[in-house]
Amino acid sequence: MKLIFAGILAGLITTTAAKADEMVFTSWGGTTQEAQTKSWAEPFAASSGIKVLQDGPTDYGKLKAMVDAKNVTWDVVDVEMDFAIKAAKDGLLEPIDFAVVPKADLDPRFSNENAVGSFYYSFVLAWNKGAVAGEPAGWADMFDTKKFPGKRTFYKWSAPGVIEIALLADGVPADKLYPLDLDRAFKKLDTIKSDIVWWGGGAESQQLIASGEAAFGQLWNGRVFALEKDGADVGVSWNQNLTAADVLVVPKGAKNKDAAMKFLATATSPTGQAKFAEASGYAPINTKAKAEMPADVVKGLPDAHIDGQINLDMNYWAEHRDEIATRWYAWQAK
């Protein structure tokens, strides 16, 4: 009896001890989070002794609820950058401790006081070679239903990307995109509305293109990369590819803040970024990472296509997120 009691007590002590050395990482699930686990969480746990528990998918409503209720169970969260800027303004995020997270080599486009880059990606034009005659050369071709008939797929949610694509296709020069002319963008989108199939998540976009359900579409480059790796017959145009980023943030009042900062240091390190990029096809946000990557992987990254590349303006979006979203969903529901 005594022995059992002692055993239980020992068990209790070890679990409490383990608790102190744990933290929770939340991301979007699927292949992206798997790559993050392998490239960041596992090496970090091995070197620091801090166990990283995985949760997901990222849910902005949940994040806000946790901070409001002062019961924050997520320590590091992968979010879209425009959300991070808005969330920082709303007081939902901890500042990043740059004494712990080395800042010197981080791409300044994708880091700020409350967020460090997770990875960056480009929206590219991809198509199913079996379903499209010829080669679409750029965004304007997605709006040309005579030359390129068939369904086209776009990102469903109100987010940087589709509005800009419509404006570029309508002839707006890349350096005159912002402030966004929403009237003009929606007017352009109206011309192909009945031919649009929306994708809500990465897997759906791959399924639509691979099956030919949609002949072409606006996809995340990492998803096209994965399709090519699987041997799908897809074409891709990097012409005017649009960059955006996911960033890592620490919610205000996170319980394991110190562990979280150390985790960020590992995740944004050249090695962590190189490994993740290799696994996912997304680009590293640490400028030293490419030196550690195989040459053929570097070739497939958005970095290799900076000619004509356009950076989506996250600050503009953070500022106008709500008003654009309201119009976006109203237009979709029409």
Added chain:
Amino acid sequence: MSVEAQQGIASKRIPAGLGGLLPALTLIGLFFVVPVLALLLRSVTDPAPGLQNYAALLGDGTYARVFFNTFLVAAVVTIVTVLVAFPVAWMLAIMPPALASVLFGIIILSMWTNLLTRTYAWMVLLQRTGVINRALMGAGIIDQPLPLINNLTGVTIGMVYIMLPFMILPLVGTLRAIDPMTLRAAALCGASPLAAFRRILLPLSLPGIAAGGLMVFVMSLGYFVTPALLGGTSNMMLAEMIAQMIQSLLNWGLGSAAAFILLVVTMALYALQIRLVGARRAAGGA
């Protein structure tokens, strides 16, 4: 449990009256009434005190459209579900019990399969390059793929499939309670099968249809996954819009107001159901 203890509980329960309900009432109060009040409160205080969230919802064409869509989809789904469920329920009610229980098993089994899996299965079947369109085109029946998905058709097919058990089960109960002799009597009196159905079977089974139909309608009002995956953006339903407001726009005041309106409508329908078919049936009793 000893006999004595059982008697103890029984004798306590009866004279205690409302006092015995206290634990249950506390539970409902804590986990249902309080959150609903909090929701209501948020809808009139966030971002500022006042009714502006309700004004925005009721005064805006987009939201009106979404409300209309929600009721349209729920109504279409309910009608189609009743039409499909009735023959199945009638068959189950009159077939030998052993065979009927096997079929019941199959129907219930479908309810245990994950909702998302079932919805994705429909996507594979219904899309332009899906099984149904390929087969029809292969057989030369159509030249162009039928638009079966990302529209009202897709939502209706997917949701009717999910709702069928909720309609069939109460309906079988009602149909089994109907004395088959009434139909025979009708036939003996010279009624055609159609007349017997219209004047005997249908009126007698109306309570079951009403109970099942209202349940399906109310459940459909709040459906999220299936319309999101099988419908297009122009058929957006209220639940999806609320999710957008809460998760993406972080506009909790507006989301709460929309959720509260949905709740009020649902409660009103439930009250109607109690009026029509009696509280016991409404609560699921046969």
